Amino acid sequence: xxxxxxxxxxxxxxxxxxxxxxxxxxxxxxxxxxxxxxxxxxxxxxxxxxxxxxxxxxxxxxxxxxxxxxxxxxxxxxxxxxxxxxxxxxxxxxxxxxxxxxxxxxxxxxxxxxxxxxxxxxxxxxxxxxxxxxxxxxxxxxxxxxxxxxxxxxxxxxxxxxxxxxxxxxxxxxxxxxxxxxxxxxxxxxxxxxxxxxxxxxxxxxxxxxxxxxxxxxxxxxxxxxxxxxxxxxxxxxxxxxxxxxxxxxxxxxxxxxxxxxxxxxxxxxxx
Numbered sequence: 001x002x003x004x005x006x007x008x009x010x011x012x013x014x015x016x017x018x019x020x021x022x023x024x025x026x027x028x029x030x031x032x033x034x035x036x037x038x039x040x041x042x043x044x045x046x047x048x049x050x051x052x053x054x055x056x057x058x059x060x061x062x063x064x065x066x067x068x069x070x071x072x073x074x075x076x077x078x079x080x081x082x083x084x085x086x087x088x089x090x091x092x093x094x095x096x097x098x099x100x101x102x103x104x105x106x107x108x109x110x111x112x113x114x115x116x117x118x119x120x121x122x123x124x125x126x127x128x129x130x131x132x133x134x135x136x137x138x139x140x141x142x143x144x145x146x147x148x149x150x151x152x153x154x155x156x157x158x159x160x161x162x163x164x165x166x167x168x169x170x171x172x173x174x175x176x177x178x179x180x181x182x183x184x185x186x187x188x189x190x191x192x193x194x195x196x197x198x199x200x201x202x203x204x205x206x207x208x209x210x211x212x213x214x215x216x217x218x219x220x221x222x223x224x225x226x227x228x229x230x231x232x233x234x235x236x237x238x239x240x241x242x243x244x245x246x247x248x249x250x251x252x253x254x255x256x257x258x259x260x261x262x263x264x265x266x267x268x269x270x271x272x
Contacts, residue, residue, distance in 0.1 A: 110136050110239040112246035116148035116264040127182045131190050136239050140232050149264035204232040
């Protein structure tokens with residue numbers, strides 16, 4: 001669930017008020033202010049009042065603003081092990097249904113997925129049935145997160161098939177156990193579906209960047225979340241169109257996803 005540092009879509013350019021704000025803060029020199037004529041001549045009590053006034057009116061609000069711009073949503077779920085290049089924005093796919101888990105639309109796994117994902121087909125069908133999910137939604141997460149590598153670990157510590165961050169597990173749980181990892185990952189994904197009334201795209205964005213991030217305007221999403229949105233919704237749109245091969249998935253592989261899949265194939269003994 002990804003900066004797992006829990007994988008990496010491209011939408012509108014992201015504004016950069018943070019940069020200008022930080023420059024403004026860095027250009028502010030407190031020592032220079034206190035050397036202005038008149039301040040040193042004030043009585044000590046009035047000097048303290050001036051200091052408190054500046055702190056309340058200038059320094060504290062400015063600090064709060066900067067911190068708010070630097071804060072990263074703590075619900076970040078995942079990031080791919082391999083770097084993924086930007087992709088074109090695709091239309092939002094049709095929502096799978098109003099059910100708690102989105103509603104299973106087929107009960108079958110699309111043939112578009114790589115062999116590493118199809119290795120887990122029976123498990124994917126079982127896990128998806130438990131959450132009333134279209135199994136293709138589940139398979140897309142696994143595809144983009146780990147390409148089916150149960151032992152995948154990202155640089156941020158995201159774990160397993162669904163690249164779930166450690167803080168989503170309870171004490172004593174085996175984070176890389178497939179069933180445990182799937183349960184924690186799908187709990188988070190279906191929570192996003194409930195929060196967005198079944199919006200697949202926003203739920204995928206929330207899986208990568210946190211539900212708080214997904215609730216914001218797409219133009220301010222991190223680049224990684226925008227790319228993640230494009231890859232996942234693009235693959236799902238290809239599946240909904242009845243394609244037997246996903247152009248979006250092929251672009252994902254070419255952009256770096258093949259590295260994940262080769263690692264998964266080696267771990268699963270599928271090489272050759």
